[in-house]
Amino acid sequence: MPASYMDYTSPNVQYFSDVNKNRLITRNSQNFVNRLGRDVLNTLGEVSLLDIYLSQGRVVEPHYHQNAAEIVYCISGSAVVSLINPFNNEVTNIPITPGQVANIPQGWWHWQIASEDHTHLLAIFDAPYPEYIFGSDILTKTPIEVLAHTYCLDPEKLRRTLAPLKNETIVIGPTDECVEKNHQKKQGYSNASHSNMPRYSNPMSQNAPHYSHPNYNYGYQY
Template identity: 45%
Template sequence: MAVSNIDFTSPNVQYTYDLSNNTIFEKNPENYINALGIQQLKTIGNSFLLDVYLSSGNVVEYHYHPNATEVLYCITGAITASLVNPFTKERKQFSLGSGQVVCFPQGWLHDAKATEDDTHLLAVHDTPELQTVWFSDLLRLLPAEQLAYMYCLNESEIKDALQPIHDTVVIGPPRNCERDRQFSGARSAHENMTFQRFPHNLDD
């Protein structure tokens, strides 16, 4: 269906593509996502690929695809992935290693966190043009006063908690995460401390 208008007798028909030519998000050199859809490869048919690279502790944030089911294949490394089942109102979590897959049905909220460095994932979607709703966009765009009113929450606490989210996160934690810097600073200070060695015999 997606390739029905292609003249396959033409010598100009494209059958190959280098995904590294279409990086759609990069947090740093170890954490980034390449994409391949019909805009890059007209012969791809009813498919959209996300080529995901993660280092340990990095997570593709919660999101859902209104127009596609996703099959996530772990090529190398390891992840924990979770989904929210809208029928049972339950969150399920799965551990995946190399060669294993998890399926996220169309419209279901899901995420994936690397538990090893050099994790490489391939996400396959049954649409040539993928739509994605990122949870960070919901958090930063929904008015705090409405959230507070709807769910009987403290508006100022909501504003303070969500204030650092200025952009779509995609791969978290964000590069400018103050929490991580504070933790790293505290850990470094602890590691650099010198301790006085007390004698075993207090009379010495």
């Protein structure tokens, strides 16, 4: 059905847009997001999309859309889409490969992690302008004193822990600085002579329900 707000006889009516020219955020040349909304394509109607490019281990940080449901379609590469069901507080991890989709109901807390390099995802929303609440904003905008008091945490340790976020919205994590730091640590561990060195483990909960083979590699490597 034609959009009721649109005058299709107007000389300003638009039927084409190049998503590649409308960047939302850039982490680096391999990790970035393009967007398409009604402000870019005025005949779009009640829908919008994000064009997401990720390398292995990169994360579209935990967040939710208070006004939109979301379908994540895998174009290339692979990823794990995770969500928390607010009705039972269970985490569901959904691996997707090209041609597969994961559906995220409106308002549900979720995140996406690339399992390999050159992962390309398309996120489609049933709203022209999806609203976002990001985890990094919750952590940095909530006063340290409130977090410390509520969860019985040491405020100074908490302040030091959150300092690397630099009061910015992360969107695609980890930051390049964090990836480099973890890589250096891993190199240091591999060069150590003793055998009882700590090993990086999958940060995804092993008890969380997921749709995958038990030996599925989630790709958490830096």
